[in-house]
Amino acid sequence: MDLGTAFAAGLQLDFANLPQQLVNGILLGSIYALIALGYTMVYGVLRLINFAHGEVFMLGAYMALFVSWWLGYSPTATTLGQSSWVNLLMMLVASMVVCAIIGMLIELFAYRPMRSQPRIASLITAIGVSLMLQYAGALFLPNSPPQPIREEINPYRNEVLQIPLKPRDTTFIEKIKVEEAEFNAAEAAVKARMETEGVKSEFDLSPEGRLLRETRNDERNDVTNMKSEYERSGVSLLIPYGQLIMFVTALALMLILRHIVMNTKPGRAMRAVSLDFDSASLMGVNVNRIVTLTFAIGSALAGAGAMMSATFLGLSLTTFFGVQPGVKAFVAAVLGGIGNIPGAVLGGLLMGVAETLVVWSGYGDYKDAIAFVILIAVLLFRPGGLLGSSKVEKV
């Protein structure tokens, strides 16, 4: 089989799913974008790639975990009260504040002393900080077994936003009712049989009972199929509330960031520092304060992304929690043009959508490769990234 036919053989395009997959991609991309902003802002002012950014993300997720424990949602708790959005807000704010402080501390102790040294020294320091937080963090943070944030803290966990694009065929509703009635009858027959045979589990039934059970199973499959056909007779987008909250929060934070950078005095100073570090300081900009502010904002965004990923997606935390999102977001930042704020957002969304579409097309095994294929393709034609300036640097 040559490459072309091999490719076509694996390709399975289900166009009914496409709108949903695009939405999935944007939801995923919004988190990449949120983390990518931190990379790009720091690069913008310092020309430094902050490799410890992924670890700030990881610490933010742990902060959310600790707050959830403090709120009573510890792994051992058995009676859990009804959660509310206030809990989520507390976790979000705590993660953002702690990440901002950690980001500032890293800048103060690791990067500031290296600022007058060649750039490679700062870069290696960044890698060192990253490794230190991963491995030293493992000594203090609960990481084995990996700890997930309990889903009960999310009051919206069972709610899904449905956006109908094409209405469903309502004639199915009657058919489903018929099927369900048949299923209920079959289920009752199995229950009665279990009663007469005196068995506790339906898996211990006699051969005659098993026949009843098989009928019941077939009816159950019919109900499932009918429901699924009903769903597929229309097209609607499903967005779990948790992920909707993630997206809206990410969007809001990005707008706030834009406002800070474009319309406030510190924002103007930040842009000045980014344009020319030395001249800005000669013009009376307090460069150190601006750099600290940049780290604080970038890290707070990562903290927000971390809290939301950990809470709404059910992921278990280890001290390596930030490695993969960090790498992906870094690629997104470079893709969009590192140092360019709208570029990071664009890069993040593009990565999320690209990854999702690869899975959609049936090549899920190459999901992570595609990010780098796109990166190489873009850098070949636009070395500065999509929105970045492709200024040639003298070496």
Add this chain to the structure above:
Amino acid sequence: MKRRSFLYIALGAVFGAGILAGCSGGGSSESGGGTGTTATGDSIKIGLVASLNGDQRPWGVDSERGVRLLVDQINEAGGVNGKKIELLVGDSNSDPQIGKSATEKLISDGAVVVLGEVASGITAQMAIACTEKGIPLVAIGATRDDISDKGPDIFRVCYRDSFQGPVMAKFAFEELGLKRVALMTDKKIPYSTGLSNSFRDYYAMLGGEIVDEQFYEGGASTQFNAQLTNLKGKNPDGVFLSGYFTEVGPIVRQASQVGLTNVKFMGGDGWDSKEIINSGGEAIVGGYFCNHYSDQEDRPEVKAFLDAFVAKYNERPGTTMGALAYDAAAVAVEAIKAVTGDVSSKSVAGALHNLENYKGVSGDITFKGQGGNPPKRALVVELQADGTQKPVKAYAPTDVK
């Protein structure tokens, strides 16, 4: 200036250590068939490699507790032929390369036989190290088929994936009546790909339809929406998740959010951990998976083991690996008892090859004529809301194929 040079030295040390750690995995190309170890003095050393840290810590902790329980019982009863058993423990940190280094350390410290690991990926590396040095290995929970091909003296006390895959396929098709099943496989771990394959083949042979297979990478994927949306489009009756509990939990939690409800979730013994209830949430309750034994069985071996375990540690084992590790240590000691003359790696391996009908906690174990792969029974269990596992059906080795 002084500060700078210190930093360079520190960095050099960090990277140097990294490079050394990387090398120790792939190095040592001795041409197989080492001479093994002979026990001298008044103790016999056995080694255990377990994931005492990292993702698989729940299994590692139970492995160590199970083995230590048996070793203490043997020593309290006077040891073997007047000699005490000395247990050496190495930590694999849930990582194949570190597991291999830990094995080499145990062998150089004088272990005549090595026990361990639960994950197939780690065990495969340990098997290479043991075969090089001529040491027998008794694996605890490594179910991937090709583990025992790594050398002549590689044993295990668990069943193989070519058994548990078909067991779950049979259970899904005949007992649950599922006609259309989708697979979800962790590309990164050999265990998952092997188990998915054996499930797929047997399920198709029974007449069921595999409607789709989706892939993810353990540790690298965070959002599974894309894969789950694809699965949903294929309209399956059930989903077989062959990965470890660390990813299965979040996947199932997210599945209910994309509207993949009304399907049965199933898996292999990689699900076996209490943590899965916390990460999977409500959606995973009622899922079925294949396990080695259940602590709710009333066989005398199970009762005796649980009583001794609770007496020593004040709680029941969190996973079935406590029982399997106990069995692994027990067959090793049984083999040492059977040796006449010098206790050496060679003689213990020979005795292991002759072991027959040992009544283990997880069922009968026979190595004779089986090449290290005992025919074992399997138990399908249902996850309950409180995290316990309710046994629903047992399969004997002859029930499939």
